[in-house]
Amino acid sequence: GFFLRYATAIEQKATIRTDYLEVINARLDAVPTKTSLFRALSSIASISSGASIGKEGPMVQLSALAGSLMGRFCFKNLPLKNMDVVAMAAAAGLSSVYHAPLASAIFVAEIAFGISALQRLIPLIISAGMAVLTMYTLGYRSALYPFAHAQFALTPENMLLTVLIGLLAGLAGWALIWLIAQSRKRFSRVKSLPLRLGLGGAMVGVLAIGSTKVLGNGYEVIVEIMAGGFMLKGLIALLLLKMLATAISVGSNAVGGLFTPSLLTGALLGVVVATLASLAGLPVDNAVIFAAVGMGAVLASVSQAPLMAMLMVLEMTLNSSLLFPTMIACALAFMVVYRLQSSSTYPVIQNHFSRSDAKFDFDNGIISQFIVSGAALQPQDPVGKALAVSSLKRERFVYVINETGQFMGAVSIHDISRKVLDKEITLHSPISCVTDDTFPYVFENQTIREGWEAFARVTLERLPVLNNAVERRFLGALTKTSLIQKAKDFL
Structure with missing residues (x-):
């Protein structure tokens, strides 16, 4: 208890993570040495007293610590991240405990990385296999639970x-x-x-x-x-x-x-x-x-x-x-x-x-849940009104809709300002003369992923949202920021 209290105090004071799985998942540089050792001492005391816990916890943690130290001091010149060395060491430690190299590699890949990608598994399998080979060399050559004599009948x-x-x-x-x-x-x-x-x-x-x-x-x-x-x-x-x-x-x-x-x-x-x-x-x-x-x-x-x-x-x-x-x-x-x-x-x-x-929601969710209001005027409105609305809404583009709400295009505030200064138009000119009818848009029933791809093709911060391709009724705008906020949950 005293060992664990000291380790916990260090973790809280320094806001560090000791558990090797959390270190790998958070992509941290190293497994903390002092807290790992004190937690191992606490575990030894608990196990010795008969606590109903497994021995693999501290053994794998110490293996991960050893891997972290080797990654920091021995493998500095190799193209390996310390996180990968920690994962390999953890797989080796678990493998030496249970004589199960493939399962140990899969465990670290499943739990720590959340994946089973080939590039992650190969070094884990190699390290786990070497750990079992070491145990065999030391004389531990039998299965952990020898049960090869019985056969399961598929009845x-x-x-x-x-x-x-x-x-x-x-x-x-x-x-x-x-x-x-x-x-x-x-x-x-x-x-x-x-x-x-x-x-x-x-x-x-x-x-x-x-x-x-x-x-x-x-x-x-x-x-x-x-x-x-x-x-x-x-x-x-x-x-x-x-x-x-x-x-x-x-x-x-x-x-x-x-x-x-x-x-x-x-x-x-x-x-x-x-x-x-x-x-x-x-x-x-x-x-x-x-x-x-x-x-x-x-x-x-x-x-x-x-x-x-x-x-x-x-x-x-x-x-x-x-x-x-x-x-x-x-x-x-x-x-x-x-x-x-x-x-x-x-x-x-x-x-x-x-x-x-979060990724499933991103790939299958509908754009309609992210619609916000957007500045919209009719073709006969003067460009001066567009400038005023833009200033009030702080938007670079004002959307143009007809009397039935059908989307006609958008006008750029920068284009209006330039043409007014060049005296090509006046503040009383209708915005129809500067409307871009090829302005990109998305539909409300498209997926969030499709909205993300639409933003990838343009340099805009907002896109107008229409109800469908036939009616083309303007509903509002979709912001790039809202999609980024949604994507950060799984990136």
């Missing part, structure tokens, strides 16, 4: 269970995120960070009276589940207790990851559903194999990175028969969480969703 019953697990995993992920949010809200009333962490640890300790399996990240428990070492009642109780313990630990600001707790929650859910289906008379050959399906589905719903979750289960188990059912379950779980409008575990995901929604 109607198994696929029905897969769909059910995917939907329930989405609800479980939503429930876990909601519990964490509620836990954070209540723990925020405790202003002292050390006291807050201590209180969270005490509450997890009380839950551990019911089962000591809720302590830690849950790796050993997943191995036991895959070995078939639990009864149904124990699985259900552990599922509920683990979700509560995780919400309490994360809500009390314990520094750590949610990967392994999510995997354990999914494994418990998958086995419980398969066991209940078997008791109900559904032919289930091996209930344990659905633990892996549940792992991927809950991880997809909590992280909101379904592609990463699919690949991670495949790489952690080295069981290719799990790929298809895991794809189905992960997609369904992600859709459920998305439809429930759940807040994300990673704040940067909300930024990606917001940018995506």
Whole structure:
């Protein structure tokens, strides 16, 4: 708690971001060293005390910090941005923890960048692969959860269970995120960070009276589940207790990851559903194999990175028969969480969703929502009136419409001033003599994107808006500023 309080104080004072995902998303130059180290020390203390959090959080953060330092001091002469080096280091760190190089690269691409572009993925995959190779060299050569002996049979019953697990995993992920949010809200009333962490640890300790399996990240428990070492009642109780313990630990600001707790929650859910289906008379050959399906589905719903979750289960188990059912379950779980409008575990995901929604609105929204009033006169009005209206409205052009409101063109105030000074016209001349009938315009039912493209072809700040190509009735003006304001939400 004291370590975390010190790190938080530094962040607030210097207004810096420590989390590597936020550093990458904000395109910052470096991962802060001091706050990363103090947060890692806080995480070590929390994990050692049995907090229900994953070890991957501080390990990946320290990997990102190492990459940031190398980018600043070792790779200065290479055409690499420090942000890219941080992303590569983060992918390598996650890969070394879970022995899943491809899923780790996809995770950083999905969460940090919000894309899966080839130019981003290649260096991430290389760094993640080298990390796994290093772990193999050090003797860690087996899959994290060896489960290659079981095969998933593509039967109607198994696929029905897969769909059910995917939907329930989405609800479980939503429930876990909601519990964490509620836990954070209540723990925020405790202003002292050390006291807050201590209180969270005490509450997890009380839950551990019911089962000591809720302590830690849950790796050993997943191995036991895959070995078939639990009864149904124990699985259900552990599922509920683990979700509560995780919400309490994360809500009390314990520094750590949610990967392994999510995997354990999914494994418990998958086995419980398969066991209940078997008791109900559904032919289930091996209930344990659905633990892996549940792992991927809950991880997809909590992280909101379904592609990463699919690949991670495949790489952690080295069981290719799990790929298809895991794809189905992960997609369904992600859709459920998305439809429930759940807040994300990673704040940067909300930024990606917001940018995506803003771009969709920009591409499909209609110009009519941005129409503002525009100065308009009739052809017989004198040019002196056009000058007066322009001065009042502070507009360079005055639009010309006939008595029925049909758009006839526009007059330039600069052209009027020049011709009056050259004595080509007088202030009493009708504006019809200086009207440009080829003046560009847009229609109200065109998309915002089409309006943007229309501005790209001219040097104007405003364009007249007409109702349609037949009536050509003048409705107002579209401003370039309004489109720029709309576009900045996703640029």
